[in-house]
Amino acid sequence: MTTARPSTGRSSARLEVRQPGVGQVMAIAGRDTRAVLGSLFGVGLVAGFSALSGVLVVVDLRGDEAVLNDWFGALYVAMGLLAAVLTMRSFADEERTGELELLLTAPLRTWQIVAGKFVGAVTVLGVVIVCTVACPLVVAAMGDPDAGPIVTGYVGLLAVGLAFVAAGLAVSASTSSPLVSTAGTAGLLLALWFGGLLGAGLRGRPRVILDDFSPATHVTGFLRGTLGVADLWYFASFAVVGLAATMMVVRWRR
């Protein structure tokens, strides 16, 4: 759909523009993805995470069993750190360089900016996850692992990644310091994760609350090879709350 530029009273030289839509979301996402993957930072991030997954699989296989539960469990925690480093660039680092000012003053709706940043970060996350597939393939070549928990483990990895990126964007949008953004996101996610584990030592309502709010509780199904609706719902809600918080912060700033 196209529309004319709003009337300027005296304007005769008009350029046709489209209504803002998904095209701008993809433009922001594409730019962010290329900026990360085309940089030394991005290459290092992908290589580092792949190397970590390789080391973890070696550690996991010392038990002589072709089971990747502990491997996935460790990757879920590492995903929190990855999301923290990745989303730091989305808003906080761009504010530091001044580029965010040009983006926020463009004729874009807030949802387009947030969705573009989300899709961009998740695309990089997808590349990182794909790079870890080599590990289960090696395990499959050496033994006979059960495919079910591996498939659900990857579904879990994606669900955890989407939720953590959404939370990271909210923190990144709240600060102009990349360091604060990274530390804040990592701290928040680790607190939520280990809060559930600490809750195991409590009784009554505090235990239930810490347990229910912790992502650690909701990944156990994925590790066992089951896809629970409640777990998927939890991570979907986590992502929606994170994106809504990012929208609120960006809208408040604009």
Place this chain on the structure above:
Amino acid sequence: MNAGVSAQLHIVSRSFGTRLALDRASFEIQPGEVLGLLGPNGAGKTTTMRLLTGYLRPSAGRVTIGGIDLAVDPVGARRLVGYLPEGSPVPRDLTVRRYLAWRARLLALPRATRRTEVERVCDMAGLDDVAGRRIGQLSRGYRQRVGLAQALIGQPPLLVLDEPTVGLDPRQVATTRNLIARLARQHAVLLSSHLLTEVAQLCRRVVVLDGGRVITTAPVRELTDPTTGGRLRLRLSDPDLGVTVLRGVAGVEAVERRGGDVIVRSAPGGGDLAPAVSAAVVAAGIGLLEMRSESATLEDAYLRLVSE
């Protein structure tokens, strides 16, 4: 010809915590004019520009661009504004052409228009020769031009330019000024600069801010009118005695030594001081070697306004 749109700040305030950065500011940028925004550091110039471009939201008051309230239709209002922030923060990892094409895509220009629009702004900003190079490899002057070029994409009727010539060499300054002068034929322009000669050269009117308040909005010609405060340059046989004597002459606002000369500045409305000054000098027995009348510059007016 497109001569821009009007933009207004209606009693706009903006605070950061307890600090009031802009205090009930009101002024209008008229279609087809270059309006200068002056003020010392911390006066609220950048805050004003960020409010006009929608980067910041006013704590109180209303900002309208081409009759569109920024708070009501932010996308519609932002579409009318091209913005060059201070320091031209453009990404260094892209080529000039790719970056401008990306900006054109963000502005929702149809695919068929984008390429011609990128070529047009490259041509206007003098970037044809470097369009295929990475922005990070360009000199500061060229990066400034890239910032200006992205502000021109989509032919926005209002341009907001924050210190567009800062950090440029004299030749680049002259080129950029010429470009802004050409742009003024097609756009309304709000120009912030510390270079008062630049403002005097490019702007018809100025808004002077100090401490977050608009202290005056006036045509440049009015501020530099001799009747609102001209000055005399004298060469005297005894400049030190001359300074003391001239400080007592009625209508004199300030007397200062500048090199071997004595500068006498008249108060606004003080009229022609030459007869009284020459009479006082002769009466004091000082040799009057030379006396020249100089019209007040924008710098004089600005310094007077911000020191009041």
